[in-house]
Amino acid sequence: xxxxxxxxxxxxxxxxxxxxxxxxxxxxxxxxxxxxxxxxxxxxxxxxxxxxxxxxxxxxxxxxxxxxxxxxxxxxxxxxxxxxxxxxxxxxxxxxxxxxxxxxxxxxxxxxxxxxxxxxxxxxxxxxxxxxxxxxxxxxxxxxxxxxxxxxxxxxxxxxxxxxx
Amino acid sequence: xxxxxxxxxxxxxxxxxxxxxxxxxxxxxxxxxxxxxxxxxxxxxxxxxxxxxxxxxxxxxxxxxxxxxxxxxxxxxxxxxxxxxxxxxxxxxxxxxxxxxxxxxx
Numbered sequence: 001x002x003x004x005x006x007x008x009x010x011x012x013x014x015x016x017x018x019x020x021x022x023x024x025x026x027x028x029x030x031x032x033x034x035x036x037x038x039x040x041x042x043x044x045x046x047x048x049x050x051x052x053x054x055x056x057x058x059x060x061x062x063x064x065x066x067x068x069x070x071x072x073x074x075x076x077x078x079x080x081x082x083x084x085x086x087x088x089x090x091x092x093x094x095x096x097x098x099x100x101x102x103x104x105x106x107x108x109x110x111x112x113x114x115x116x117x118x119x120x121x122x123x124x125x126x127x128x129x130x131x132x133x134x135x136x137x138x139x140x141x142x143x144x145x146x147x148x149x150x151x152x153x154x155x156x157x158x159x160x161x162x163x164x165x
Numbered sequence: 166x167x168x169x170x171x172x173x174x175x176x177x178x179x180x181x182x183x184x185x186x187x188x189x190x191x192x193x194x195x196x197x198x199x200x201x202x203x204x205x206x207x208x209x210x211x212x213x214x215x216x217x218x219x220x221x222x223x224x225x226x227x228x229x230x231x232x233x234x235x236x237x238x239x240x241x242x243x244x245x246x247x248x249x250x251x252x253x254x255x256x257x258x259x260x261x262x263x264x265x266x267x268x269x270x271x
Contacts, residue, residue: 026188033218051218051249058220062187119257127194129224131257138256 016042017091024069024084024104032061032088032102039090040098043161052139053098053159059132060102060155061086067122068106068153097141097160105152112145167215168196177206182215185223197230201237209234214245223250224257231263242266 018039022028033054040053064086065071073084089101109115116137121130136143142158166189167182179197183189201209209230216223227243234241242264246254254260 026186029186029188030184048249054218055220055253058186058218062220062222066187127190127225127229129221129228129257131221131224135221135253135256 012093012095012097014091015094017089019087019089021085021087023073024065024086024106025073026062026065026071028086029058029061029065032086033057035088036090036100039092040161043092043096043098045161049159049161053100053157056136056139056143056157057088057100057102059136060157061088063132063155064102064104064106064153066128067109068104070107092161095160096163097158100157101154102157103152103154108149108151108153109145109147110149112147116145166193168193170200172204172206175207176210177201177204177208178210178212180212180215182217184218185216185226186218186220187222190222190226194226194229198233201230201233201239205237205239206234207239209239209241210244211241212244213250214247216247216250219250219253221253221257224253224259227254227259227263228257240264244268 016039018035020035022031036057037050037054040050045053065073069084085105087103090098092098114120116133118134119130121128133145136155136157140157140159144156145153146156147153166184169180171178177200179200181193185193211227211230231241243254244266245268246265251265254265
């Protein structure tokens with residue numbers, strides 16, 4: 001008789017999380033990476049792992065500000081009325097992995113695949129490198145980008161943090 | 166963000182310290198561009214040894230200054246990037262177009 005092998009996949013458990021939202025102001029780029037880094041620090045990451053996460057978060061939040069909301073932040077009241085808010089969620093699991101979700105309700109990306117190509121940029125001033133998504137991809141283990149034109153973009157990162165020796 | 170600069174023999178030396186992200190890049194860009202306009206240097210030396218954080222906005226800043234400098238007939242090099250900054254520069258292949266120099270500091 002054929003023995004049935006049932007794969008038992010252990011479901012990972014969230015040990016801690018943080019949810020935050022802030023206006024799409026460029027000054028909040030550093031705030032966002034500090035929020036994510038503060039949570040991840042509880043896992044005792046290496047300096048490089050922490051720098052990877054801070055860089056990826058900074059890239060994603062900058063994209064929300066520059067592309068999602070078109071660098072168009074005006075005031076706190078306009079954030080409440082017409083969007084201009086960025087949501088950041090970060091958590092870590094019992095398997096020492098982290099997940100970070102960065103979400104805007106901006107204009108969205110028409111062609112995510114194209115936007116993720118290295119050196120692709122819609123900026124014509126020559127001041128944007130077009131390397132944002134490439135940096136996110138190389139510094140994190142997994143990245144998922146969900147975008148609906150006119151509704152916004154969500155970027156989800158995952159990364160495994162090495163266990164301290 | 167702190168910017169230190171000096172001009173010597175047609176070489177404009179600019180040292181950046183702190184974080185370069187999209188927020189700080191504009192201030193740095195305006196400052197460096199002013200220095201380039203004022204001094205019209207034969208060479209721009211960008212010292213990145215004291216950068217604590219840099220993302221792709223920093224890449225844009227470096228590439229934009231390189232374009233400005235070469236458009237004006239000048240040269241540019243990057244001095245002593247930190248390990249992290251070098252990693253980001255290499256990801257974009259910057260070392261293939263801009264000279265990166267390691268100088269032993271006293």
